[in-house]
Amino acid sequence: METALDITHAHADDDAREAPEYRQAPHNLEAEMALLGAILVNNEACDRVSGFLQPEHFYEALHARIYEAASTLIRGGKLASPVTLKTYFDNDETLAEIGGPAYLARLAASATTIINAEEYGRTVYELAQRRELISIGTEIVNDSFDTRVDTTTRDLIEQAEQSLYEIAESGRFGQGFQPFGAALVQSIDMAAAAYQRDGGLSGLSCGLKDMDERMGGLQASDLIILAARPAMGKSSLAANIAYHVAKNYDAEHNPDGTVNVKNGGVVAFFSLEMSSEQLATRIISEQSGISSEKIRRGKIDEHEFHKLVEVSQELQSLPLYLDDTGGLAIAQVAARARRLKRQRGLGLIILDYLQLLTGSSRRASENRVQEITEITTSLKALAKELNVPIMALSQLSRQVENRDDKRPQLADLRESGSIEQDADVVMFIYREEYYLARKEPRAGTTEHIEWQEEMDRTHGLAEVIIGKQRHGPTGTIPLQFDANLTRFSNYISEDYLPERFE
Numbered sequence: 001m002e003t004a005l006d007i008t009h010a011h012a013d014d015d016a017r018e019a020p021e022y023r024q025a026p027h028n029l030e031a032e033m034a035l036l037g038a039i040l041v042n043n044e045a046c047d048r049v050s051g052f053l054q055p056e057h058f059y060e061a062l063h064a065r066i067y068e069a070a071s072t073l074i075r076g077g078k079l080a081s082p083v084t085l086k087t088y089f090d091n092d093e094t095l096a097e098i099g100g101p102a103y104l105a106r107l108a109a110s111a112t113t114i115i116n117a118e119e120y121g122r123t124v125y126e127l128a129q130r131r132e133l134i135s136i137g138t139e140i141v142n143d144s145f146d147t148r149v150d151t152t153t154r155d156l157i158e159q160a161e162q163s164l165y166e167i168a169e170s171g172r173f174g175q176g177f178q179p180f181g182a183a184l185v186q187s188i189d190m191a192a193a194a195y196q197r198d199g200g201l202s203g204l205s206c207g208l209k210d211m212d213e214r215m216g217g218l219q220a221s222d223l224i225i226l227a228a229r230p231a232m233g234k235s236s237l238a239a240n241i242a243y244h245v246a247k248n249y250d251a252e253h254n255p256d257g258t259v260n261v262k263n264g265g266v267v268a269f270f271s272l273e274m275s276s277e278q279l280a281t282r283i284i285s286e287q288s289g290i291s292s293e294k295i296r297r298g299k300i301d302e303h304e305f306h307k308l309v310e311v312s313q314e315l316q317s318l319p320l321y322l323d324d325t326g327g328l329a330i331a332q333v334a335a336r337a338r339r340l341k342r343q344r345g346l347g348l349i350i351l352d353y354l355q356l357l358t359g360s361s362r363r364a365s366e367n368r369v370q371e372i373t374e375i376t377t378s379l380k381a382l383a384k385e386l387n388v389p390i391m392a393l394s395q396l397s398r399q400v401e402n403r404d405d406k407r408p409q410l411a412d413l414r415e416s417g418s419i420e421q422d423a424d425v426v427m428f429i430y431r432e433e434y435y436l437a438r439k440e441p442r443a444g445t446t447e448h449i450e451w452q453e454e455m456d457r458t459h460g461l462a463e464v465i466i467g468k469q470r471h472g473p474t475g476t477i478p479l480q481f482d483a484n485l486t487r488f489s490n491y492i493s494e495d496y497l498p499e500r501f502e
Contacts, residue, residue, distance in 0.1 A: 026130045027059035028123055030110075035120040036063060037111030039070050040081055040104065045114045046074045049121030057128035062094045066104070082108050129167060136163045161335050204265055204348060204389065207244030209490050210477045211464060215425065218245075218348065218389040219471070223380045225354070225419055227394040227408065228429035229401070233462065234393050235274065236486035237429060238350050239282050241391070242267045245348050246320040265347015265388070266319040268340050270333060272356035276322040286487040287311045293484075319344065329358045330378045337386060346388055351379075353393035354419070373418035380422045394419060396428075406435055410467045426468040431481060433458040462488065 038045040050071060058064040069088050070080035078084065082104035089095045095103055112120055140160050147156070203217025218224065218241075228234040248264030271279050285292035288311040290304050300308070321340060325332075333351070340346055351357065359371040359378075376392075383390040396412045408428035413419045420426060436455055441447035462481040466474045478491040 025059070025134060026127045028127055029060060029063075031120045031123045031127075032058055032060060032063045033107055033110050034112040035117060035124060036066055036070070037107040037109065038114055038117040038120070039067070039074075040085070040108045041111040042114045043070075043074050043080055045117035046071055046080070048114070048118040053121045053125055057125050059124075059127065059131070062092070062098075065089075065092070066107070132167055133164075136160070136167070139163070158332055158335065161339070162331055204245050205248065205263075206241040208240075208477075208479060208488065210479070214466060214475065214477055215469065215472055218391070219424070220387050220389060221384045222389045222424040222470075223376070223383050223422055224389055224391045224425040224427065225394050225413070225423040226391055226427050226429070227396050227413055229396050229406075229408070231434060232429040232431055233481060233486065233488065234429050235279075235352055236282065236481075237464075237488050238269075238352055238391060238393055239279060239486070240286065240488050242269050242320055242348070242350050243283050243286070243318070246318045249319050249347070251345070259345055261345070261347060266340070266345045267321065267348045267350065268337055268346060269320060269322050270328065270336075270349070270351045271322060271324045272326055272328060273352055274324065276324040279322060279324070282486050283315065284308060284311055286485050287315065289485065291484045292486060327356070327358060330375045333357065334378065334382050337382065341386055341388075346386060348388055349383075349386075349390045351390065351392040353395060355395050369418070376418045376422040380424075406430070407463070407465060408467070420468065423468065424470045425466065428465040428467055430463045430465060431458075431461070432463075433461065461491075 035045075035049070053067075055064040055068040055071075058067060066085065066089075069085055073080040073084065082101065085104055086101045089101065089104070095101075099106070140156070143151075143156055143159070203215070203219040203222075205212050205217050206215075226234050226238060245264050246267045249266060250261070250263040252260040252262060254260065269279065281292050281295055284290075285295055288304075288307050290300060290308065294300055294304075295308065321344070323336060337346065337349055354372075354375065357375050359374040379390055379392060394413060396408055400406050400408055400412050407430050410420050410426060412428075413426070433455065436451065436458060439451070441451050460480055460482065462479045464477040464479060466472075466477070468474065480489045480491055481487070482489070
């Protein structure tokens, strides 16, 4: 006969079977022990894993402390062995519980060969990545259940993406040293690509001949600063360049899923000042030859409307992606750029403009100069990581207006220290016509006649001044500027005459 105790035990067994099995975080203590043993037997094994493996990647806290201590000794040129490590762990309670210094000897006994050390290190690292993913997943769930009033769903998604990208990038400690011969191969490949590309450019063509010749195109991994006072046309020039790069995009898709870009590129345009509709209107105006003011006000005839429709259909398939989110943080820019490169590919990033970006809250609380330093340093790092040129537009300080010669200089950059230091190229836009138009003398006077002559001489002219270039010359590049269409074009000298053939 069943007793009450038997029935209770039976119910308890049923509950145990129905309860979900407790799952431990993924780990492999044997791999950790084998790796540590290899390091203690042959310190050269540490060199094979120290580039990517950190103490926090170990699941067992004691193993993390042993790895840290051994690494510290090896970096200092000392021997790391069970004997030399013993003095550092004499008072370690955890080690005492599992046998004391004898455990260090057991580790050395369970050593893998130095050949397998890197593979065991990768195993430890991969499991740490998985544990981090579990942690992020838990945070996402908890944050979604318990959300602050001022937090939107978009904010939660951005945070999750940022966390995931940080994991994805955390293992990229660089490839370390590489033979000079490997670097030579990359250099020759770049030269071959430039030789085969139209115009002989090693970088992306920006569509303006003199600029391309002076810079060799927009170079991958470069941070390019385009600075000017308001109304000089920096947004217009950036839009012109973005359109040209996207329009000339020519890629070859390989059977293995990789893409060979022959010309142009996919463009990411972060417009923190203008809306995407305003930016699109500028590009449509430039390509249709119809003033953007007429387009906005609807003062167009039927022929012009059909022209707009025709141009917009041509532009529909451009690989030009716009993000007009205001007040973006540099971390969000990086996350969105990485996402676009993964999904669509990426050839050029344009930011309009630098001073509207925000850094981390910690830097912002210090001062604006520190925040700008963080932003420019992060942009340069992002350009190298994604291997694309980043063109960041920048405002100039008001001190330009106080000089007789209003051509910008490097010292005119706002928070100039970090911008000038981190940038590979710094360019300025200057239009003398803009300043002359604001100095019109009284009509009918001699000064007015001279002023009019100056206006005629400078009408439609612009200068792009290269103030800094790491891998090329500085100097001034003349361009044509059509204010109605906000379009920059190649400069054609008045004394230029086409060749005649009799």
